[in-house]
Amino acid sequence: MNTRSTPSMSLMPGTSAISIGSIVPLSGPSMADGIEFRNGIILAAEEINRCNGILGRPVKPIFVNTGNQSAEIVVKATQRLIHEFGCHAIVSGYNIGPQNSEYEAVADAGIIYIQNNTLIQHHDTIASDPDRYFGCFMNDPPEYWYGSGFMKFAAWLRDTGQWKPRNDRIAIISGSRPYSIVIANAMASAAPDFGWRVAFGPKIVRSPTVQWRPVLDEVHAADPAIIANTHFYAGDLAAFQRQFLERPINALVYLQYGAMHESFLAATGDSARGAIVSTVIGLLPDDMGKAFAERYRERFGEDSTPSIGCQTYAALHHYALAAAAAGGTAPAGGFEQNRRIAQRLRSLTFRSVVGSINYHPISQSAISYPNQTNDPSLGMPHLFFQIQDTGKNKVLIAPDPYRTGQFRLPPWFT
Amino acid sequence: MKDNGAKGMMPARRPEAGRPGAGSRGASRLQDAWDALQRIDFGFCIFDTDLVLIAVNDYVRYLFPTLAGRLGPGLALQNLLAALHDAGAVPGDVLPAEWAAAAYSALLTGQVLELSLADGRVCRLSPTLGHDGSLAVTVQEVTQLKRAERRLREAKELAERASATKSRFLRAANHDLRQPLATLKILVYNCLTADSLQSRQEALHAMDLTVGIMEDLLSALLDVGQLDAGAIVPRIGSFPVASLFERLRMQFSHQAADKGLQLRMVRSHLQVTSDKLLLERILANFIANAIRYTDCGRILVGCRRMGDRLRIEVHDTGRGIAPEYQERIFDEFYRIDGNETDRERKALGLGLNIAKRLALLLEAPITLRSWPQRGSVFAIELPLGDIWRSEVGDTEISEMAGGEFAGVEILLIEDDPILRKALTALLERWGIVVHTAAGLSDACEVAMTARPDLVISDYRLPGGHTGVEICLALRDACKEDLPCIVITADMDEQPISDISQAGFPCLIKPVSPPRLRVLMHHLLFEQG
Numbered sequence: 001m002n003t004r005s006t007p008s009m010s011l012m013p014g015t016s017a018i019s020i021g022s023i024v025p026l027s028g029p030s031m032a033d034g035i036e037f038r039n040g041i042i043l044a045a046e047e048i049n050r051c052n053g054i055l056g057r058p059v060k061p062i063f064v065n066t067g068n069q070s071a072e073i074v075v076k077a078t079q080r081l082i083h084e085f086g087c088h089a090i091v092s093g094y095n096i097g098p099q100n101s102e103y104e105a106v107a108d109a110g111i112i113y114i115q116n117n118t119l120i121q122h123h124d125t126i127a128s129d130p131d132r133y134f135g136c137f138m139n140d141p142p143e144y145w146y147g148s149g150f151m152k153f154a155a156w157l158r159d160t161g162q163w164k165p166r167n168d169r170i171a172i173i174s175g176s177r178p179y180s181i182v183i184a185n186a187m188a189s190a191a192p193d194f195g196w197r198v199a200f201g202p203k204i205v206r207s208p209t210v211q212w213r214p215v216l217d218e219v220h221a222a223d224p225a226i227i228a229n230t231h232f233y234a235g236d237l238a239a240f241q242r243q244f245l246e247r248p249i250n251a252l253v254y255l256q257y258g259a260m261h262e263s264f265l266a267a268t269g270d271s272a273r274g275a276i277v278s279t280v281i282g283l284l285p286d287d288m289g290k291a292f293a294e295r296y297r298e299r300f301g302e303d304s305t306p307s308i309g310c311q312t313y314a315a316l317h318h319y320a321l322a323a324a325a326a327g328g329t330a331p332a333g334g335f336e337q338n339r340r341i342a343q344r345l346r347s348l349t350f351r352s353v354v355g356s357i358n359y360h361p362i363s364q365s366a367i368s369y370p371n372q373t374n375d376p377s378l379g380m381p382h383l384f385f386q387i388q389d390t391g392k393n394k395v396l397i398a399p400d401p402y403r404t405g406q407f408r409l410p411p412w413f414t
Numbered sequence: 415m416k417d418n419g420a421k422g423m424m425p426a427r428r429p430e431a432g433r434p435g436a437g438s439r440g441a442s443r444l445q446d447a448w449d450a451l452q453r454i455d456f457g458f459c460i461f462d463t464d465l466v467l468i469a470v471n472d473y474v475r476y477l478f479p480t481l482a483g484r485l486g487p488g489l490a491l492q493n494l495l496a497a498l499h500d501a502g503a504v505p506g507d508v509l510p511a512e513w514a515a516a517a518y519s520a521l522l523t524g525q526v527l528e529l530s531l532a533d534g535r536v537c538r539l540s541p542t543l544g545h546d547g548s549l550a551v552t553v554q555e556v557t558q559l560k561r562a563e564r565r566l567r568e569a570k571e572l573a574e575r576a577s578a579t580k581s582r583f584l585r586a587a588n589h590d591l592r593q594p595l596a597t598l599k600i601l602v603y604n605c606l607t608a609d610s611l612q613s614r615q616e617a618l619h620a621m622d623l624t625v626g627i628m629e630d631l632l633s634a635l636l637d638v639g640q641l642d643a644g645a646i647v648p649r650i651g652s653f654p655v656a657s658l659f660e661r662l663r664m665q666f667s668h669q670a671a672d673k674g675l676q677l678r679m680v681r682s683h684l685q686v687t688s689d690k691l692l693l694e695r696i697l698a699n700f701i702a703n704a705i706r707y708t709d710c711g712r713i714l715v716g717c718r719r720m721g722d723r724l725r726i727e728v729h730d731t732g733r734g735i736a737p738e739y740q741e742r743i744f745d746e747f748y749r750i751d752g753n754e755t756d757r758e759r760k761a762l763g764l765g766l767n768i769a770k771r772l773a774l775l776l777e778a779p780i781t782l783r784s785w786p787q788r789g790s791v792f793a794i795e796l797p798l799g800d801i802w803r804s805e806v807g808d809t810e811i812s813e814m815a816g817g818e819f820a821g822v823e824i825l826l827i828e829d830d831p832i833l834r835k836a837l838t839a840l841l842e843r844w845g846i847v848v849h850t851a852a853g854l855s856d857a858c859e860v861a862m863t864a865r866p867d868l869v870i871s872d873y874r875l876p877g878g879h880t881g882v883e884i885c886l887a888l889r890d891a892c893k894e895d896l897p898c899i900v901i902t903a904d905m906d907e908q909p910i911s912d913i914s915q916a917g918f919p920c921l922i923k924p925v926s927p928p929r930l931r932v933l934m935h936h937l938l939f940e941q942g
Contacts, residue, residue: 071928099931120811120812120817121817121931123811124812124813124814124817124844127812128843142811152801152804155683158683159685159798159801176939176940178935178939181939182817185818185820189816192656193683194683195656195681195684204939206940362810370801370802370803370806374651374652374802374805398802400800400802
């Protein structure tokens with residue numbers, strides 16, 4: 001019998017696993033996202049291990065719950081992953097609350113930390129001491145780009161004749177979290193560049209809240225063609241949309257990231273139809289993205305949300321690639337080897353299911369397309385969806401070349 | 415060799431005594447001399463007084479192989495010249511008889527003839543007239559010499575062209591750099607006479623931008639220098655017209671104001687597809703001319719959308735251009751003579767020519783409408799841009815420019831200069847405008863003018879005052895809900911209790927930036 005040796009696709013026997021930590025909210029208000037972040041890590045680790053791990057060593061995910069994501073909990077979770085579990089890297093979704101204080105534990109240990117906090121303060125932390133924070137990467141663009149990105153999007157709708165605004169006025173409402181304030185300020189700052197005039201706001205509304213009628217009354221008085229709400233809690237946004245429809249005007253409604261959630265659609269039903277929502281990191285509905293979504297749902301069930309899990313999934317694959325190219329991983333104290341990995345993360349643009357992860361060489365956050373680059377192959381697309389049929393997926397209406405559908409005039413327009 | 419050499423020798427038809435060839439010894443010498451003449455590297459022909467060939471060496475036959483059979487004693491000079499023409503030594507479009515007559519005449523008046531042969535060689539015929547009417551002609555191939563001469567001539571012409579280009583470039587540089595330089599001059603004056611810090615800073619900011627524009631201009635001028643060499647390749651991209659208009663406004667607003675003119679840029683949100691820098695150069699020339707030739711009124715820069723194209727127009731209320739000059743003003747160095755001021759006469763007439771050449775390169779048509787004594791409209795038409803492919807602006811963002819605290823004003827009261835400096839640096843990195851004070855009197859004075867959004871005060875301050883007392887005083891003076899934070903290095907119970915009883919949040923030194931950030935956020939955005 002003719003036997004042929006096949007390339008080994010199994011892990012080398014006897015090799016120790018590489019522990020990869022993840023700080024995820026598996027309870028509390030962000031639990032739904034935390035579960036998906038965990039799923040993304042698990043699926044990526046399984047795929048990496050099926051392909052020989054990192055230079056023959058399997059990766060082993062370890063999760064620590066960050067609950068309500070307070071600074072104290074997140075910092076402790078980070079320290080446990082580094083010192084108790086000996087993790088070589090931490091790959092996580094977002095943790096709102098620690099204000100980057102978890103970076104200190106990472107920097108002291110000299111390991112790699114990749115997260116999706118989507119915060120501009122990442123840039124300043126890195127800039128304050130690039131050598132110390134060499135291992136800290138943000139796997140998506142900072143929230144700032146939501147603001148200018150939306151203004152560009154609205155200009156595109158107008159200039160291509162898809163929508164004829166009745167005036168150039170925009171009303172901007174913000175929640176009271178720093179994330180929302182930064183986006184609202186960026187929106188106001190970019191508006192004139194794209195032919196818009198801020199007629200109201202940015203008005204900061206203490207959040208969480210479901211009482212939007214007072215601010216909506218003020219918005220009505222400003223008579224805008226666009227109403228943007230940069231608060232991001234899905235339930236609060238659902239209340240906003242319902243209350244807007246009590247007395248609608250011919251204005252485009254933009255809702256921040258929280259409206260991406262299924263819970264938003266469940267709470268709003270048909271009243272969500274026509275609303276615009278965006279994300280600076282999301283699952284692309286192309287062949288690669290669809291195949292991933294299929295694998296994801298097969299692994300975690302039909303009710304799972306690959307559009308959230310894709311974030312950590314893409315980040316772990318990118319890390320594994322960079323670590324292999326750098327010659328392996330290292331635990332706490334392995335500064336030299338981890339610096340090599342960091343260098344590879346910066347230099348290897350990785351086309352993943354969320355588009356291209358291309359880290360900015362200085363700020364070490366994913367470069368945003370079309371906000372920071374006009375080359376879609378070199379940036380993570382800022383995706384704009386419109387809720388058109390609540391029974392189906394949101395329709396990706398921008399940017400080119402990724403969009404799959406057309407903008408439709410919202411049903412409340414008369 | 416002797417035989418060959420003898421072929422070219424012909425006996426004298428009219429031998430004379432005393433000449434070589436008379437007698438056997440003489441004949442032998444003559445033969446030796448002739449052999450020597452065969453070895454020299456040029457040809458010669460000797461014609462008698464009837465201008466009939468009496469001697470020719472083999473080198474001539476070598477040079478004109480197609481005539482070899484006819485070159486011999488008895489050939490008349492005129493026939494030789496006709497034969498040369500027939501052999502292609504002369505361009506075919508010149509009639510044989512005319513050329514032969516001209517050549518004949520030239521040789522007999524001592525002029526050198528140069529023949530360009532069909533095979534590319536060049537031969538030079540140099541006549542020497544005998545005192546008795548005979549003629550000797552030396553024949554040399556000068557092909558290499560002529561090639562070297564041509565190369566030298568071409569190099570000289572190239573150098574002259576380069577020199578002319580350089581001169582033109584320098585004139586253009588002088589012309590175009592004058593605009594921002596004039597702006598700088600005004601700004602320097604404004605800066606020197608500024609009566610407030612704010613107006614000085616505004617002038618400095620405008621100077622910074624103008625210097626940037628000069629840098630760009632120099633770079634563009636270097637490119638323009640290469641226009642002549644055809645070396646400029648436009649870099650076409652999409653970009654917002656607004657960003658271009660802003661740069662032009664910064665460049666020209668001071669000059670227009672200085673002349674008492676109103677410069678209005680009508681804001682456009684549209685994108686165009688072009689080379690931004692080259693387009694800026696074209697529009698800058700339009701606006702500079704508009705300012706130069708407008709005595710009163712205004713300059714208006716705006717856009718008109720025309721389907722999938724955009725026309726950028728520069729209107730002025732100037733003197734206008736008569737129809738007969740409307741094409742010529744785009745010629746190089748052309749200026750309309752007339753009632754120009756001294757300043758206008760200094761213009762070299764290059765701007766519109768450069769604009770025209772750049773527009774040709776951009777494939778963007780320039781149009782001009784003008785009415786004498788009423789004004790002009792210069793316009794350029796461009797394809798609309800694609801917003802997704804549009805250039806991105808400044809992609810280096812930071813909290814200083816875009817953070818949640820950007821623009822917030824804080825009064826910092828700290829008597830230790832080192833701590834004050836460190837905390838100020840931290841707050842400024844977050845985009846905060848920091849006003850500082852070292853004690854109670856300073857703080858009250860600053861608070862009344864600056865109207866801060868928040869106060870951060872040290873607990874122990876000079877004069878026996880505490881941060882709590884100062885914060886309460888500031889609330890009395892400014893507003894009762896003015897947010898305040900008191901910081902202390904004192905871990906004793908008394909100060910912390912004092913701060914707490916007054917209802918102020920307290921931070922312990924050294925201040926943790928994340929804690930300070932969270933507290934500030936809470937006081938500024940989550941309360942009230």
